[in-house]
Amino acid sequence: MRYKGLCLNLFVWSQIVAAGTAFASVKLQIRESRPIVDGVYVNGRGPYRFLIDTGTNVNLIETRLARKIGMSASFQIELVSASGRIQASGSDGNEVSLDSAKANGQKFLFSDLDAIHDDSPDVMGVLGEWFLSQFDYTLDMEHQQLRFGKEAPQGTLTQFQIINARPVVSTSLGILALDSGNNHLVLFGTLGDLSTGSGYALRSVSGSRAVGNVSGRPLIIQGRTFWNGDAVAISDRPEPGVDGLMPLSLFQAIYVCNSGGYMILR
Numbered sequence: 001m002r003y004k005g006l007c008l009n010l011f012v013w014s015q016i017v018a019a020g021t022a023f024a025s026v027k028l029q030i031r032e033s034r035p036i037v038d039g040v041y042v043n044g045r046g047p048y049r050f051l052i053d054t055g056t057n058v059n060l061i062e063t064r065l066a067r068k069i070g071m072s073a074s075f076q077i078e079l080v081s082a083s084g085r086i087q088a089s090g091s092d093g094n095e096v097s098l099d100s101a102k103a104n105g106q107k108f109l110f111s112d113l114d115a116i117h118d119d120s121p122d123v124m125g126v127l128g129e130w131f132l133s134q135f136d137y138t139l140d141m142e143h144q145q146l147r148f149g150k151e152a153p154q155g156t157l158t159q160f161q162i163i164n165a166r167p168v169v170s171t172s173l174g175i176l177a178l179d180s181g182n183n184h185l186v187l188f189g190t191l192g193d194l195s196t197g198s199g200y201a202l203r204s205v206s207g208s209r210a211v212g213n214v215s216g217r218p219l220i221i222q223g224r225t226f227w228n229g230d231a232v233a234i235s236d237r238p239e240p241g242v243d244g245l246m247p248l249s250l251f252q253a254i255y256v257c258n259s260g261g262y263m264i265l266r
Contacts, residue, residue, distance in 0.1 A: 024099035024148040028052075028139075031120055033183035033249035035139055037146060040127065041097045042108070045069040048124040051116060052139065052146060054256070055179025055245060056128035057165035059096070061108040065124050066091065071108065096131055101148040103134045126181070129166055133258055139180060140253040153255050155266035156224045160256075163241045167256065169263065172220035173231075174243025178254065178263070186245040190214055190233040219250065221265060226250055 029036040040050045042061065061071070073089035090109040095102065107130055116123050138147040160167040160178075168177045173187060191212070212235075218228040227250045237243075248254065255264040 024101045026099050026146045028141075028144040028146055030141065030144060033247060035141070035146065035180055035248065036120065036123060037098060037127075039098055040125065041095075042125075043069060043071070043095055049120075049122050050125045050127050051120070051123050051181060052132070053126045053128050053179070053181030054132060054139075054248070055166065055177055055181045056126060057130065058090075058126075058128050059106060059108045059130045060111045060113065060126040060128070062113050062124045063110045066108065066110050071110075073110065075107075077109070096127070098127070098146075099148075101135060103131055106130060132256070133165070136255075136257050136259050138253060138255045139248055141248060142252040150257075150259075151255050153253065153264050153266060155253070155255070155264040156222050157262055157264050158222050159262050161261075164239065167258075167263070168242055169221060169246070171246070173217060175241065176244050176246040177239075177242055178248065178256075179245040180248035182245050182247050183249055184245075185217070185219065185227070185229075185231040185247060185250070186234060187214065187217070187231050188234050188239065188242065188244050189237045190231075191235055219246070224265075226265065 026037050026039065029038075035052045036049060037052060038049050039047045041047060048065070071091040071094070074092050076087060076089045078087055088109045088111065090107055092105070092107040094106045094108060095104050096106045108125070113123065113125070116126070135148045136150055138145070138151055138153070140147065158169050160169045162168070163175070163177070166177050168175050173185075179186075212233045213230050214233045215230045216228065217231045219226050231244075251265050253266045257263065
């Protein structure tokens with residue numbers, strides 16, 4: 001998911017990225033292959049349960065909770081994803097903390113979170129790249145941990161670039177965005193099988209659309225095959241420069257070094 005029409009001062013990639021040794025370790029819940037954390041505080045209020053979503057360049061908070069803790073709208077944008085687009089209002093200048101990881105000047109978009117609440121009604125928000133880009137961090141699916149800080153894990157190292165304020169990597173299937181909020185490999189500009197039983201509804205907070213699937217697509221990064229199987233297909237290209245979405249569930253762990261511009265995949 002990405003935003004459109006924001007003033008440049010609403011996201012500054014060159015903000016200082018926390019470095020040094022790991023200073024926080026948070027337990028993950030894995031639901032439908034998506035990482036969820038407890039213990040998120042917004043402006044000192046909490047703790048709340050949030051989805052960790054590397055595939056969105058924004059933070060989201062449930063509208064009723066935002067009102068309850070006194071957040072008011074200070075800007076409005078168009079929120080765009082592969083499944084649709086909506087107008088959304090938001091609040092800036094907020095503080096977010098998760099264990100000892102803390103970020104100031106954070107922005108949140110208000111949302112009913114219907115697509116998330118269908119499966120997880122207790123999730124009150126989403127931490128996306130507005131928060132995650134401030135840190136070096138590891139999403140460890142095998143040990144169900146989110147760790148903040150510098151690490152030097154074993155695995156396949158690949159450089160990433162930033163498109164629409166999200167990290168994307170070069171793969172055998174094109175330029176893919178790492179998307180921990182999605183549990184399917186999604187390919188843009190691909191005709192898929194729409195026959196009965198093969199279709200899949202791609203949902204996000206900005207809409208829903210029916211898509212098809214394609215089979216037998218190997219995912220190779222830096223010469224290493226991480227996966228070979230079916231993928232979700234979208235016939236159009238909703239995001240220039242990006243060829244699809246790569247779910248976190250394809251890996252045991254991913255270390256994202258924002259301070260160095262690379263990932264290590266295991």
